[in-house]
Amino acid sequence: MSDRIFGVFGILLAIGFAVAALAIEESFLSDAVGPKAFPLIIAAILGLSSAVIAFRPDVEPVWPPLGRLAEIAAAVVVMVLYAQMLPVAGFVIATFFAAAYLAWRLGSGPVESVLVGLGTSVGIYVIFHLILGLSLARGPFGF
């Protein structure tokens, strides 16, 4: 069933891609092939292979139970928040929270999570910023 849904999704993606390709505005100065041809070929391959996937599905993959899916969704939310907060809170603080969260969800105890968060953010800051001179996000405190 997963493969059938995936295949149908692929076909829709291919159609969408083809429609978007047809909508590309041609420049008045164009080569013999133009900017549309290659995307259209790709859309055709995408659609064909999706159709094959939908008609000849593989064995059903093992999907995790709902709780685990929620776990992954929560991690995605935390990462998105991390990306947004990085310029606001600064590298060290944002990274501390993100790393500690991931460590906690992977099964660390509270103390260990805090230590992992602290170690990761300060460690990266020292190695990559202070020693190697990489520019990291600056927060209100300059780190």
Added chain:
Amino acid sequence: MELFASLGDGFAIALTWQNILLALLGCFLGTIMGALPGLGPSNGVAILIPLAFTMGLGATPSLILLTSVYYGAMYGGRISSILLNIPGDEPAMMTCLDGYPMAKKGFAGEALSLSGIASFVGAFLATWGLILLAPQLVKIALLFGPAEYFALFALAFMTLGGVSSTNQAKSAFAAALGLGLATIGVDTQTGVPRFTFGEVHLYDGLDFLVAIVGLFALSEVFIFLETRHGGSDAEGHKLKIGKLYPPMSMIKACTPTMLRTSVLGFIAGVLPGAGASLGSFISYSMEKRLVDKDGTFGTGDPRGVAAPEAGNNAAAGGALVPMLALGVPGSGTTAVLLAVLLALNITPGPLLFTQNPDVVWGLIAALFIANFMLLAMNIPMVGLFTRVLMVPSRILMPIVAMVSFVGIYGISGSSFDLLVMIGFGVMGWVLRKLDVPLVPIILGTLLGNSMENNLRRAVTIDNGNWWTLVDSPLSIALWAIALVGFVLPLIVGARVKARMHARRDTEGAISD
């Protein structure tokens, strides 16, 4: 001889303090990444590219660092195969068969050092193979026009699934997806924006580094979260190594095996659609057929440890040949190495050898140096690397995730790229669940633009005649190989894959 003069120049470039230090660092990090289950060579290199890039290393130093990581990961994969019966990366799968039984019999140290020597022999011979074969391939490649290049790219995509691929539709889907992603951005020939939906961030196209790190490294983090596999694989195992040096007689007994499998592995690495996993599989199977007269393979025969290790390291070297000479990688990790070159604005392919000989020969010399370093690291210091196996993934994975973020943020300093990377991470996780290969996606995003440019150039030169694509014997031959490579797995793919896994299952079960 010209060859040795070039090689000498290469050593002059590679033997600076900075480059030696980078090679040492790369070998060390690579071995660790190879040893840790879940962090294979492609992951390892992928995480480090943005860092090498943002640290402002030049082309040759970055390549030296990252190919050392690549070779190191190939060495490191065997450690957990032998000690824990868990392959550190895919090519090390076959090493479990005899390595783990040897360790159970109390010969862990011997198995580790013997496989280290076998890795060295394989990689060393393959580097020579690279020197001898790549310039020949360059001569052929110089005959290529745009039509032939287009056919060559098609060949790379159609054979990438490999002989053991079971679902070619999914490989084709992945390749098309990657190529489609590459078309996002302003069209290089006419300057019109494509698929940007008015989003200014997309005008430059998607940065392939963002895609690579998201697909490989972040999706790995999600896999760990899904299974909640937070412990270390070494828990509950006694990691006793014992004697570190194998007796001379054992090395002598394995020498013919190592030499034969090095050659075989190298060929498997050069050919499209084979790669290191198949290299070690073929090597093991051939040796079993040739020398296993008493049926000792699978019960801890040293030759069964030497064969797959020499094979997979030789294949790793062999895979560099098409990547450097043609600019078309044949395996996942070499695709990631291609990304390094492209990120540094170096176009691999035949012109690389004439325009940037310093890069090519510096790299080759560095490979030799890295090999000796790895041999030194992997025999006396192997105990250090076995400790790494004790690090639980609940500590390791947050570090991996954060280093990925730092690398990508370092390139552009924009949160938008981080969001795109998270998107790729989720996509990578879903696609892995659905058994869709990720390497064709990467290769598609890398090669998409030059594939399209070659197509358009070829057709434009011939005034819009599309038949020009199959107009020369060379391009017809390339298309023929591509078709065979695509169709063959449909017939034999399931059988080869079943045999690769069956062998591990049955023989693993017997020895346990």
